[in-house]
Amino acid sequence: MGQxxxxxxxxVWWTVQESLNAPARITNRTGSTARKHIGSGLFLCGICEKPVKAHSQRYRC
Ligand SMILES: [Zn+2]
Structure with missing residues (x-):
């Protein structure tokens, strides 16, 4: 627990975690619900302000 x-x-946090981990949410080829690239399509580029997508270990617009 944080301080x-x-x-x-x-x-509420645990309810959300269970929803995120539900096997019905699997839409990828790895069969995993592990969170990756959580900012893809959500974070905005600091220069052009378009949504960024994950490329390898970084985000790009
Ligand atoms: Zn950009």
Whole structure:
């Protein structure tokens, strides 16, 4: 547990984790629900402000 005020209550956090880990969410070829490239399509480029996508270990617009 962190030593700071939680953003969400623990029961909400665990409910979300269970949803994220649900096998029904698997849409990739690896068969995994592990979070990767969480900012892809969400983070915006600091220069052109377009959404970035994951490329290898980095994000690119
Ligand atoms: Zn850009």
């Amino acid at each position: 700071w005020m939680p953003f969400v209550e623990p029961d």
